[in-house]
Amino acid sequence: MNLTTHSQEETADVGRRLAPSLNAGAVLLLIGDLGAGKTALVRGLAEGLGVPPEEVSSPTFTLMQEYRGGRLPLIHVDLYRLNDSREIDELGLEELGLESVLAIEWAEKLPRAIADAIEIRIAHGDGDERNISIQ
Numbered sequence: 001m002n003l004t005t006h007s008q009e010e011t012a013d014v015g016r017r018l019a020p021s022l023n024a025g026a027v028l029l030l031i032g033d034l035g036a037g038k039t040a041l042v043r044g045l046a047e048g049l050g051v052p053p054e055e056v057s058s059p060t061f062t063l064m065q066e067y068r069g070g071r072l073p074l075i076h077v078d079l080y081r082l083n084d085s086r087e088i089d090e091l092g093l094e095e096l097g098l099e100s101v102l103a104i105e106w107a108e109k110l111p112r113a114i115a116d117a118i119e120i121r122i123a124h125g126d127g128d129e130r131n132i133s134i135q
């Protein structure tokens with residue numbers, strides 16, 4: 001599926017609309033440059049899962065954050081600062097998300113593919129335009 005958005009809110013909406021279709025164990029691989037809108041989409045995802053918005057609105061610089069209080073826990077991972085594939089392996093991401101939804105930014109850094117993951121690519125267009133492809 002291919003979509004075009006024109007604002008951060010519209011990109012968050014894509015996550016919001018995706019949320020109801022996700023089950024425990026769902027893995028979302030987010031791929032796109034800095035500023036593409038990966039975090040915006042995850043924020044919408046959290047809202048769509050019913051995570052209280054105040055949980056999600058604070059900016060985070062952590063590698064991994066878990067949001068509770070929604071239909072399913074959401075584990076949000078950002079691999080931006082990790083470059084060593086062994087460090088990434090040690091996170092044990094595959095075992096983490098079994099009872100949650102797992103959303104991984106900079107998923108192209110993963111040393112191994114995760115089975116049945118949903119791949120979301122976000123590319124910059126002109127200005128605020130973003131082209132989003134899902135799976």
Ligand code: ADP
Pocket residue numbers: 005006007008009010011032033034035036037038039040041105127128129130
């Ligand atoms: P990433 O996590 O991919 O680095 P962020 O979601 O943190 O990106 O930031 C995206 C930035 O781009 C925000 O500053 C946002 O306001 C801006 N932006 C402009 N247009 C869009 C759009 N269509 N979708 C998402 N973000 C957009």
Ligand code: MG
Pocket residue numbers: 038039078105
């Ligand atoms: Mg981000």
